[in-house]
Amino acid sequence: MESLLDLYGFISVVLQTLLLLARTVLLGSILFWTLLAVPLGCTMPGVGYQLEAQARRLTYGAGIATLAASGLGLLLSVLVLAATLESPVSGVLGADFVRAGLAGLVATGVLIALARPAGQLSAARRWGLLAGGVALLAAAASGSHAMARTESQAMLLAATFLHQVGAALWIGGLPALLLSLRLPERAGRAVGQRYSVFAASGVGLILLGAVGFWVGYIGGVPAVYGTAYGAMAGTKMVFLGLLLSLGAANYFILHKLEVSPLGLLPVRRFVECEMAVAVAVLAIAGSLTSVPPARDLIDDRVTWHEVVERFTPGVPRLASPNHQDLAIPALQNQLDAEWQAQQQRAAGRPQAFTPGEGLLPPRNAQDIAWSEYNHNWSGIAVLLVGLAALLDASRRVPAARHWPLFFLVLAFFLLVRSDPEVWPLGDIGLLTSLRDPEVVQHKLAALLVLGFALAEWAVRLGRLTGRYRYVFPISMLAGGALLLAHTHAIANFKDLLLVELSHLPLAICSIIGGCARMVELRGPEPMARYARWVWPACLIIIGSFLLIYREA
Secondary structure: OHHHHHHHHHHHHHHHHHHHHHHHHHHHHHHHHHHHHHHHHHHOHHHHHHHHHHHHHHHHHHHHHHHHHHHHHHHHHHHHHHHHHOOOHHHHOOOHHHHHHHHHHHHHHHHHHHHOOOOOOOHHHHHHHHHHHHHHHHHHHHOOHHHHOOOOHHHHHHHHHHHHHHHHHHHHOHHHHHHHOOOOHHHHHHHHHHHHHHHHHHHHHHHHHHHHHHHHHHOOHHHHHHOHHHHHHHHHHHHHHHHHHHHHHHHHHHHOOOOOOOOOHHHHHHHHHHHHHHHHHHHHHHHHOOOOOHHHOOOOOOOHHHHHHHHOOOOOOOOOOOHHHOHHHHHHHHHHHHHHHHOOOOOOOOOOOOOOOOOOOOOOHHHHHHHHHHHHHHHHHHHHHHHHHHHHHOOOOHHHHHOHHHHHHHHHHHHHHOOOOEOOOOOEOHHHHOOOHHHHHHHHHHHHHHHHHHHHHHHHOOOOOHHHHHHHHHHHHHHHHHHHOOOOOOOOHHHHHHHHHHHHHHHHHHHHHHHHHHHHHHOOHHHHHHHHHHHHHHHHHHHHHHHOOOOO
16 A cells, blocks of 8 residues: 555556546547547448447547546555545545446446447437547536636636537547548548537637636646646646647648648648647646646745746756765665664664655756756767668668667666666665655656667667557657656755746657657658658657756
8 A cells, every 4th residue: 555655646647538538539539429430421331330330349449448437546545545544444535536437437437337238329329429439528517627716616626627528529539530541532531521610619619728727727837837737737738739730731631622632631731730749648647637727826936036047058067976976875874873873773773765755856966967967978878879860761881770778778777777776776675665656656667668669679670669669759748748747756846847847848859759750651752751850859858958958
């Protein structure tokens, strides 16, 4: 149970992201099924039947995923609350979030039952799916930040409801739209044109809900860069802009270009990119559930001057401090000396820091220098990767195809130096250190780099083909999502936010780069020709940000 409490914050964000993803696809598939596929079947019977079958399978699968994610999340929250209050589980079952979660589980179960039978959708079953979707949305809204507000609660509940309906209309239906684009071009174009109405309506509802969030949760421009909630919400708006750009490109192809030599293939690639960016948006939404609204954090906000000062480029730190000068080794040496002097053998050897004990680790100027050194040298490595990848894209330097080897060096560097207080540099064992969420995320990041470096090198050498080619772009997308869920245990709030502000641009570039590499691999050639220059440029931007990274 102690280990569960230690990792609760990170696990809850991951589960919340998975729940938002599954629930959005569930609701979007229901809307696609009932409001697009069924009416289209009246004019195009064969196409309508195929669309209904696809949407039904998506609804059923997303329903099961929603049930699993929401059930695990609810169970985890109940166990953690009971352990925190030192109360039996039965004593917390009457909490409001438990009732909201159970209502959501019941609504999801009803939707799964309605989606399971194959065959034509009757009117009663159709209305039952829509009513079940509304009930699920209502349960989700009742478990949001809005329920904890004493002011403007009704407005915020309405904004949450509209925001999630908009996300379902636009983002949730994308998997069903992608499947429909495999139909003959005439049918696929008809589906895409009708879906454009859904997407436009979804955008309007999302923006309407965002206005409510601005008023109720943020409150002003200083809160955007001065609080964690505002910074994450701002990043979400950046991704929303990317989604709008991709949607506008699809609208132009579907409505303005009657004939295209590439058919609907460009639309499919743009939809795939929309889905990847949408996952990032939902990852941010999941992270937002773990931080307080910006309006509640009036004091100790980061000022614009502090942001400018932190992001002003300086000389990279290329010399590492001595490991024994870091806060935890230094404190451990002090404790060891005191222990030996006082011969407190009966009490046992005291520890300077124990992962998972609920206390922030000690931190001094040398720790900051150590972190800056790690980030700056990582920036050099990523910068070299980006430049080598650009040379490889030119097709003029054959040796440049070995650029993934730079990532192997980076992976080893991260594994060794990311957490100096744990194995192999520190006294804390590897398994013990995994009780700390930050250590877990660092090790996952290093293993992710190691995995995609080896895979991409094999792709460049022609030894890896098929679906394995996508390891690198998928890893870039996963890395971006991991950055959005990344947390830092830093002593004061301002330091925490300034570090997070430096990671958000890296996440944006990682998502864009992953999408570009995916387009390069999947084509068509006119799109791939441009995409192969985009993702190396993203790596160069990431490396540049890491090169000027500072924590003080």
